[in-house]
Amino acid sequence: MVVLFRWLLRLFLGLAVLGGLSLTVVYYFATRSIPDYSATHRVSGISAEVEIVRDNANVPHIFGAADEDVFFGLGYAHAQDRLWQMTLMRRTVQGRLSEIFGARTLRTDELMRRLDLYTLSVRSLEAQDAPTRAALEAYSRGVNAWIAEVNEQALGRGAPEFFLFSNEIAFWQPADSIALIKLLGVQLSGHLGEEVIRARLSLVLPPERLRDILPDDPSTPVASLPRFGALFPDVAPSYATIRMPGDSLSPFPEPGLAGASNAWAAASGRSAAGGTLLANDPHLGFSAPTVWYLARLDLASGGVIGATIPGIPLVLAGRSDRLGWAVTSSYLDDQDLFIERLNPDNPEEYETPQGWAQFETRRTIIRVAEEQPRTFTLRWTENGPVLPGYHYDIGSITPQGHVASLAWTLLSPADTSMTAAMRLMQAQSVDEALEAAPLFIAPSQNLTLVDRDRIAMQMVGAMPARNAAHQTQGRIPSPGWIATNRWQGTFPFSVNPAFTDPDTSLLGNTNNKIIDRPFPEHVSFVWGDTQRIQRWLRLMQMREVHTRDSFIEAQLDTVSNTARTLLPLVGGDLWFTGEAAPEGTPERRRQRALALLAEWNGEMNEHLPEPLIYSAWMRALQDRLIRDDLGPLADQFGRVEPVFIERVYRNTGGAAAWCNIIQSSAQETCTDIARIALDDALVRLSETYGNNIESWRWGDAHQATHDHPVLGDVRVLRHFVNIRQSTSGDGDTLMRGALAAQGPNPFFNVHGAGYRGVYDFGDPDSSVFIIATGQSGHPLSRHYDDLGDLWRRGEYIPMSLDPDLARAAAVGLTRLIPLE
Structure with missing residues (x-):
């Protein structure tokens, strides 16, 4: 027995030592890819020395003798900190995820290949002006210089994730950066799913009743449209969900999670310090690391500083010494779904206004x-690419002998x-910035601008020109063979809404309705916000x-105007009614909850x-109202629709009919359902x-989920x-935190x-x-999440364009020396 014990002890100690050695080896190789920010590298592709000065938040301040050298430095810094993220986004837009993740991502790859965004990006490269192409080429050289450094010095393959996936890291190309802008457009798109539902x-x-559950902005009068069944009588109602699982x-957003954002500006006359003010917080799905990356570029036109996206050589939201710019999703209706009729004698042809036409076809191979x-x-049809039936449940509304195609401004082969x-980014005034605006194609954004004297907001992006006789006004899929349903190109840029130097000296956008014009110059029937x-x-x-602080206060505001509106409507007949119920009963629990809500200010x-x-009440209420009418389709409405509930409890247009349960013989009232x-x-x-x-806490349920998209489920x-962070706010507060709405944690902030x-x-x-996480994408770096706690607490970091301040606070200096 003693001998057995000794051998077991030796075996245990041996395994422990072996395990410890294994962990040490793994840790050693994993940490090899953490960059040394105080180093000198000799590289090719620059004309003179480039300095990358890192402050204590790991924000790079990049200095070079020429703009191309500065863009080289940005590419180098992006690759140092986010190489895995960049290559993953590139694989996504190329439709090549399955090469490393297997069949799990096959449908995503198929969709991206059908949209053909990467080919369109390659073609769009020729449409850029010469300075932009030079910047893209210099940026690519900077990314590739770091990849070469990783390969030559065995720096842990550049990121720990690359150890799990042995595929070779391809060098960066200028078209890759254009492709990532198109990928951003995919993440911000929502009209396709809206048309299908x-x-x-x-x-x-x-x-x-359709107007109740999918309400227009309350201020928008909409004429009656044909029902989808009248256009396609062979399509039977379907309650089932066939779409691909999340x-x-x-990159395709879930319903209700297309792009969102806030931006507001004040002219100098409304500013305590006498200068213009600008605030911006773009909203995207959370991830670890976040998609955003802070940087400062020292260009010939002056320094620029703000938010970049790794893989793209732009400060997408930020400021220079003379100009500030902010972006918010415009909700321009830039997508139309068409139902295309196939030739019954030749399924390789589809019907057009001129007769039958051949599909444009191409075969593609996806490695798995x-x-x-x-x-x-x-x-592809003349309208756009043919989409598979599982995408947003398109198959449920596609008749036999038909397919669905998509028209989308993002599919431009000459996207500038x-x-x-x-x-x-290099403009010196509002006027100069507006001169560049017509070149924006997609994704469409509201661009809020301030210089030292003026403020403006301009919707940018190509606006589809629809015929006034369009059968569905682009609100539901339409027959693609009818000429009046097809796009007539795009409107002149002058049609895009613009607001310059308003009398109030204030401008703001929360994805709300910005203009009230009749179709077809209406911009959109669907807006991202009616509440914030x-x-x-x-x-x-x-x-x-x-002041700056009052703008910060507005950015961090967590008071729900929606709660203040809905609670008196929904609970008006429940407060302070009936006798006090005994402890431990459902009635007593309800009374306690109502007493708390009666004293609550909506924060x-x-x-x-x-x-x-x-x-939880509003979520359960909405489900009760719609479940008996919609069945499984009710799952598409996991997020509370405030205008719908308000219509029901104000009985707008007879909307109180939703309160009666169809399957029961009794006549339920809205108070009963509440x-x-x-x-x-x-x-x-x-x-x-x-x-x-x-003792309940909203933050326990409303955790911000900055999850790693690959390793987060391991x-x-x-x-x-x-x-994961406990957070305030919700989808209807200015400090927006939209709910997951599905799964075991429906209140997660996603x-x-x-x-x-x-x-x-x-x-x-x-x-x-x-930013919401940290600058580094390396989980073992101290900069992986160091800014996250500040973000959660509503704190910020200063970032100056003064080069002396940047150098004084430097914690790392990378010098890139040109090879002779």
Whole structure:
């Protein structure tokens, strides 16, 4: 027995030593890819020495003798910190994820190949002006210089993730950067999914009820449109969901999670410091690392500083010494889905206004890790690429003998958006910035601009020209063979809405409706916000003059105007009614919850129980209202639609009819449904958070999920690579934190401001910036999440264009010396 014990002990100690050695080796090779920020490298591709000065937040300040050298330095810095992220995004837009991830990403790859965005990016390279092409080439040389350095010095393959995937790292090409802008356009797109769900609902709901569940902006009068069933009578109603399941690597947004953002500006007359003010916080899905990366470029036109996206040589949101620029999603309706009729005698032909035409076809091969390659035939019509039926449930509305194609401004082969953004970044005034605006094609944005004297907001991006006789006005899919349904090119840029130097000296956009024009110059029937804008107007009107701090206060505001509106409507007949119920009963729990909500001011504070009660109640209420009418289709509405609930409880257009449960013989009232929904919500919350309502915290449920898109689901590694933070706000507050709405954690915060910036031209060096995680994409770097705590607490870091300040605070200096 003693001998056995000794051998077991030796075996255990041997395994422990072996395990320790293995971990040491893994850690050694993993940390090899953490860059040394205080080093000198000899590189080819620059004309003179380039300096990359790193401040204590790891923000690079890049100095060079020529602009091309500065862009080289930016490419080098991006690759040092985010090489894995850059290559992953490039693979996504190329449709090559399955080469490393297998069949899991096959459908995403198929969709990207059908859209053919990378080929379009290569073709668009020739459309850029000469300085932009030079900048793209210099940036690519900088990325490739770091890749070469990694290969030559065995620097851990550049990132730990590359050890798990043995595929070779291809060198960066100028077209790759254009492709990433198109990938951003995919992430910001939402009209395609909106068309499909509207078509599906029109098959099962009368028009007046369709207007309830998919309401237009309340100020938008819309004429009656044909029902989808009238256009395609062979399509039967379907309640099932056939769409591809969500995947962390898919760039296609879930319903309700297309692009969002905030931006507001004040002219000098409304500024306490006497200079213009600008605030911006673009909203995208959260990830670790965040998509944003802070940088400063010292260009010949002057220094620029702000938010970049690794892989793109642009400061997309930021400021120079003379100009500030901010971006928000415009919600321009730049997508139309067409139902194309196939020739019954030849399925390789489809119908056009001139007769039958051949599809433009091409075969493509997708390599799949550990499986046989898959071959797909790509088809294009005159309207655009043919899409598969699983994408956003398109198959559920496509009749037999038909296919669906997509028209989209993003599919331009001569997209000059990169040139436009390059000129914007180097503009010296609002007027110069507006001169570059017509070159933007896609994705469409609202561009908010300030210089030292003026403010402006301009919608940029190509605006499709639809015929006034369009059958569906682009709101639901239309027959592609009817000439009046097809796009007539694009409108002149002068049609794009613009606002310059308003009388109020204030401009703002929260993805709200910005203009009220009749179709076809309407911009959109669907807007990203009807709620946040109300709170912003209130905060702006509360002050005659504003400061940097008041703009920060607005960015971080967590008061829900939606909660303040809905709670009195929904619970008006429930408050302070009935006798006090005994402890431990559902009635008593409901009374306690209602008492808390009665004293609540609508602040979605992470430390309070009221936001959790309110959110769970509204979620349960909406599901109760629509589930019996929509069945499984109700799952498409996991996020609360405030205008829908308000219509129901104000009985707008008879919308209170939603309160009656079709399957029951009784006639339920809206008060009945409100009470039942509250009880349902409280039961579910008690099961998760205990019976002590007062101890519940919104932040426990509303955690920001900065998850690693690849390693975030791996059982052990997820604890090291995912960043979770208790947060305030929700999808309707200015400090936006949109809810997951699905799965076991429906209140998780999954979509919000990955970048915030506030610029004060009365005191430019007081301008502040922050991103949601850290500058580095390396999980073992101290800069992987060091800015995340500041972001969560609503704090910022200063970033100055003064080179002496940058050097004084430097914690690293990388010198790139040209090879002789």
